[in-house]
Amino acid sequence: MRIGLLGFGVVGRGVYDIIALRSDMEVAKVVCLEDISLPDAQVTKHFDDVLSDSTINTVVEAMGGLHPAYEFVRAAIEAGKNIVTSNKALVATFYDELIPLAESKGVCFRCTAAVGGGIGWLSELERARRAQSIHRVGGIMNGTCNYILDSMTRLDLSYADALSQAQALGYAEANPSTDVDGIDTWHKLILSSNIGFGITLDPESVPAAGIRNIRAEDVANFKAHGLVCKLISTGKSQDGSFSAYVQPTLVHQGEPEAAVPANYNLITLVGSASGRMSFYGQGAGRYPTAYNVVQDCVDVLSGKHFYSPYGKKISAVNADALCYYVSGVQDSWLEDNRQATWGDAVITKPVSVKAMHAWLKNHPDAFIAALPVSEQ
């Protein structure tokens, strides 16, 4: 297998290092805009040098961002090359276009490292689907948010201090919006639901609430009730209808999710035969992520295409009625739905996920968290 590697940042460099140890594949060319030279691969600034090289049968995209990653990946598929990428935004955004195109061209398209970094989550889903149907996918999919929430809980930090610490450690970007507003988790949930359930979710129908408005007082309220707050994604399949949403969620101390420390992930599926299976590991980092990119290359070698066939387009229903903790805003709808009070926060009566997120859209300063399912 001769590989064209796009990008030589954190992940790209890791992929190069791991593949250098293998005899069944080689990185033939690296597209990189910086002036570097490598002992075993030709370095070029021009993607066309990869595209026009007929000896390169697989493109590993490790650039990130939507453009020009999209144009490069699309052109590579058109040219009959297999794709391995860790770019969740790319795959979730252009799912409708890239997956059917790869199917029609008969090339492999793998993106395991896009969800869970070091956890081979999408491959796990692919395997799990072979022998059962999947009822549920989701969990803690974003290490940055978990780091912030964990620091607030264990060290009693403010949100601002926890975020600064995450930034200092390289776990959060200078502009942390993609992580803290739940966008990264949203991409990962859409991909997981599409693959787990064999559908194509309309992204517009999948709401995401983040953690940027959480206060130390909120964490204190949760502790007083034996609860821990985590950013959790939920995808559900039931009787042919689907739900999918991302939101801060309260779990009891002592539950597996509550014990996930620092920037780790814990991702779960529930299958008709296996019951609950969860996967725990590093959600990011050079070698964990690069490891799953290389695993995808091994799967390409053995002829694995995409994880599940491209499925019909569908909207998430999100009719589940949940009780929510809401702080930071007061209004009459909230008052009408109040069933209890924790500090200065409202605990709502059961309201539909869809209604809660519609309200949140008009109240961007509010913080919401779903109560544990066992209290619903």
Add this chain to the structure above:
Amino acid sequence: MRIGLLGFGVVGRGVYDIIALRSDMEVAKVVCLEDISLPDAQVTKHFDDVLSDSTINTVVEAMGGLHPAYEFVRAAIEAGKNIVTSNKALVATFYDELIPLAESKGVCFRCTAAVGGGIGWLSELERARRAQSIHRVGGIMNGTCNYILDSMTRLDLSYADALSQAQALGYAEANPSTDVDGIDTWHKLILSSNIGFGITLDPESVPAAGIRNIRAEDVANFKAHGLVCKLISTGKSQDGSFSAYVQPTLVHQGEPEAAVPANYNLITLVGSASGRMSFYGQGAGRYPTAYNVVQDCVDVLSGKHFYSPYGKKISAVNADALCYYVSGVQDSWLEDNRQATWGDAVITKPVSVKAMHAWLKNHPDAFIAALPVSEQ
């Protein structure tokens, strides 16, 4: 794929049910000593009816026990049939014989359900080895012990009451020795180490300490120090030498292992690239276990043989020096190694795993638990 199914108990029945839904494989014959009839398979009391049927290419062994499972599996391999089994005692005990025999006959031999029940742990190990070397395997591998320890910790039950409850729920046998003395975990650790490290451990060199002597006072001592006791297996590979042992181990409240409830398992590998990856799920039960048997059948269909090549025979070294909690016995060796006292129990100075287990062999009434690695 035409399957001969040996045994129609908890697992066998589950396998039959799941395969009935599939078009790529069928259970052609079931060997069962009871008088039953099945809509889709011929039932026989005689293994020879399976062995002599040349249309049956795969034998699924779900009888349990060493004999006649061993004789049947061996004969089936000799006859060129693939083997899928959930029988950890069989594979761990006859590893030396069955794995090389299957290799020489070119048949597939799969036993994923033997470790972790509903967790596809051995398949995970097989996948992880494709792209890195494995430094460590192990974890909570026995649901019965976890149920007992969890009940003692969360509900303050005595060992006897927790065991009775586990027996009433069907989680423990009338004679619980295989579980509570660590023998089941010992088999699973040996299999995991062999496959993860590509070696063949001498079982005699792998010590196992169980939980039968744990008292409510011990659990109270652990709680007073913020610790939780779990039965944990450890396999390590370092610079060409190997350690492997099973023992009660103390973990801090809030760590992932501490949060594993009831009869669940949490099994971990540490790889050179992926770092830590853990797998959480039901360690037993009809459909979770049968699910992984069927996954193995799918892998046989795609031509997967054993998980790793048969490796050279080797003894575990177990030179790690750990501090232990020891209760139930007093003697001069223990006194000489005392560094602290918790209630009526001794906390030892660092002693080698090998020395501690050698002492324990002569003190069958003692209870030991290793202190957390972070306190060593």
